[in-house]
Amino acid sequence: xxVASHQDQFPLTGAFLAGxxxxxxxxxxxxxxxxxxxxxxxxxxxxxxxxxxxxxxxAHILIDGFMLSVIEKGGDRFVVGVHVPGDFVDLHGFxxxxxxxxxxxxxxxxxxxxEHRRLQRVMTGRPALAGALWAATLLEAAIHRRWIxxxxxxxxxxxxxxxxxxxxxxxxxxxxxxxRTLRTPFTQTDLADMCGVSPxxxxxxxxxxxxLGLAKIRRGDLYTSDWKALExxxxxxxxxxYGGSLSSP
Amino acid sequence: xxVASHQDQFPLTGAFLAGxxxxxxxxxxxxxxxxxxxxxxxxxxxxxxxxxxxxxxxAHILIDGFMLSVIEKGGDRFVVGVHVPGDFVDLHGFxxxxxxxxxxxxxxxxxxxxEHRRLQRVMTGRPALAGALWAATLLEAAIHRRWIxxxxxxxxxxxxxxxxxxxxxxxxxxxxxxxRTLRTPFTQTDLADMCGVSPxxxxxxxxxxxxLGLAKIRRGDLYTSDWKALExxxxxxxxxxYGGSLSSP
DNA sequence: CGCATCCTTGAGGGCCATCAAAATGCGTGG
DNA sequence: CCACGCATTTTGATGGCCCTCAAGGATGCG
Numbered sequence: 288x289x290v291a292s293h294q295d296q297f298p299l300t301g302a303f304l305a306g307x308x309x310x311x312x313x314x315x316x317x318x319x320x321x322x323x324x325x326x327x328x329x330x331x332x333x334x335x336x337x338x339x340x341x342x343x344x345x346a347h348i349l350i351d352g353f354m355l356s357v358i359e360k361g362g363d364r365f366v367v368g369v370h371v372p373g374d375f376v377d378l379h380g381f382x383x384x385x386x387x388x389x390x391x392x393x394x395x396x397x398x399x400x401x402e403h404r405r406l407q408r409v410m411t412g413r414p415a416l417a418g419a420l421w422a423a424t425l426l427e428a429a430i431h432r433r434w435i436x437x438x439x440x441x442x443x444x445x446x447x448x449x450x451x452x453x454x455x456x457x458x459x460x461x462x463x464x465x466x467r468t469l470r471t472p473f474t475q476t477d478l479a480d481m482c483g484v485s486p487x488x489x490x491x492x493x494x495x496x497x498x499l500g501l502a503k504i505r506r507g508d509l510y511t512s513d514w515k516a517l518e519x520x521x522x523x524x525x526x527x528x529y530g531g532s533l534s535s536p
Numbered sequence: 537x538x539v540a541s542h543q544d545q546f547p548l549t550g551a552f553l554a555g556x557x558x559x560x561x562x563x564x565x566x567x568x569x570x571x572x573x574x575x576x577x578x579x580x581x582x583x584x585x586x587x588x589x590x591x592x593x594x595a596h597i598l599i600d601g602f603m604l605s606v607i608e609k610g611g612d613r614f615v616v617g618v619h620v621p622g623d624f625v626d627l628h629g630f631x632x633x634x635x636x637x638x639x640x641x642x643x644x645x646x647x648x649x650x651e652h653r654r655l656q657r658v659m660t661g662r663p664a665l666a667g668a669l670w671a672a673t674l675l676e677a678a679i680h681r682r683w684i685x686x687x688x689x690x691x692x693x694x695x696x697x698x699x700x701x702x703x704x705x706x707x708x709x710x711x712x713x714x715x716r717t718l719r720t721p722f723t724q725t726d727l728a729d730m731c732g733v734s735p736x737x738x739x740x741x742x743x744x745x746x747x748l749g750l751a752k753i754r755r756g757d758l759y760t761s762d763w764k765a766l767e768x769x770x771x772x773x774x775x776x777x778y779g780g781s782l783s784s785p
Numbered sequence: 786c787g788c789a790t791c792c793t794t795g796a797g798g799g800c801c802a803t804c805a806a807a808a809t810g811c812g813t814g815g
Numbered sequence: 816c817c818a819c820g821c822a823t824t825t826t827g828a829t830g831g832c833c834c835t836c837a838a839g840g841a842t843g844c845g
Contacts, residue, residue: 360771379677387681410666414659421631421670422631428674428676428677428680431681431683434684436609436616484834486791487833488832506842529632724824734803736802736825736826737800739824743825755823
């Protein structure tokens, strides 16, 4: 069964861990997870799903669109993570009870929520699924580490190239977008906040990628004829995304 | 019971989650965790405990000293995390089977190991302890997010100040070092690799902290008469370390 | 068609990188 | 004790990446 029809079968949670250790989940666990999720809810651009520090009692899976993990400080905004469909955006809040950052919709978004108390029962009754939930939060940590390395190692054009290469790969793992265009709702200011540069410099970095013939970025949409070249330029190596060959604990 | 005598009772794992959600663990769970750990093993400066990509079958808790999470790439070294005593340095390897980074001793170190198959039994038999293990890996992710924000927001002197403020707080939570001196084995090159600057610039940043009267750093040891001032300079807010008030899921 | 948002371009300046070299500290062995 | 070698720290000079301030152009929406 291909990824798309699989996701027809599990419209809410079908992309969860897709391309990673989803294939290790039993049909029963996949069906159970799907049954835990509530009716999808839409969010508008800029809506804050979870606020930093607030006590939380449910988790959310992202079905459509993009979300950002944001830390604000004194009027400045710092993006510390990006989420794609299939991501359990605030699953770490289940174990930690509150978040150290905000979760904000980028563009139009659909999410489904799952009560913590239901996840609690998964912890005791379905150890394999519980392990998969744990692993999902750790995949996010691996992405954090890569971001740290990128901020330490790359200049602005390479950071932006790496960001899109990562998004492309993550969406491909869930069966989305393997074409020449990657559509996102991100403004250049968003890109700047993700890459730790000023909006003006993000603009020049985008211009540099165009100059180099690697990618055209227009209103968040990236067009390229050569993903491999873009990835090579950014030093992108998908190893840290733990695609495919992962088994559950 | 104070933290020090508590750690006499659990010499290997007594610092695990100390100052965070350790107080939520039952005596039985604490004793059980202690019983899982093997005989402590020493490491020398630079020893690599875990290599990126290698399949792993045991996890390690850091008892004494510091370790670094390192990503190497083309001769350059990027530090993506620092570990203090009490940290379960490669616990995420239990769920992920391999790491996306190396784990390297900084200075002399002692670690104790726990077999994954023993942790596997914790997953099914001790859900509260399993939840605590999960939370511990998420605390590390929260630290990653803060590092991302710091790299996006702070200049070099502030990054170094924040690094030491964080280490001071983390060590204080495990009952270590609440004095005016924080001893570490880090060279200025290490600090540079943690902060994403060149060694030469790290040196000038250290000099700037001295100039400002905030801290003297000599051979990795930081002396200050005013931790609060140093923290304020770096914009350090310990919220992200989830100290004290955390409960388990 | 007016307005808001986003994108683009220019100028000047600061943080940080790199190359180069000297000074300091520390362990080892004479 | 002193000489030596090595790693680390310090200092100087030059250049590049990126910042801020400022203003103009494009795009899309009501």
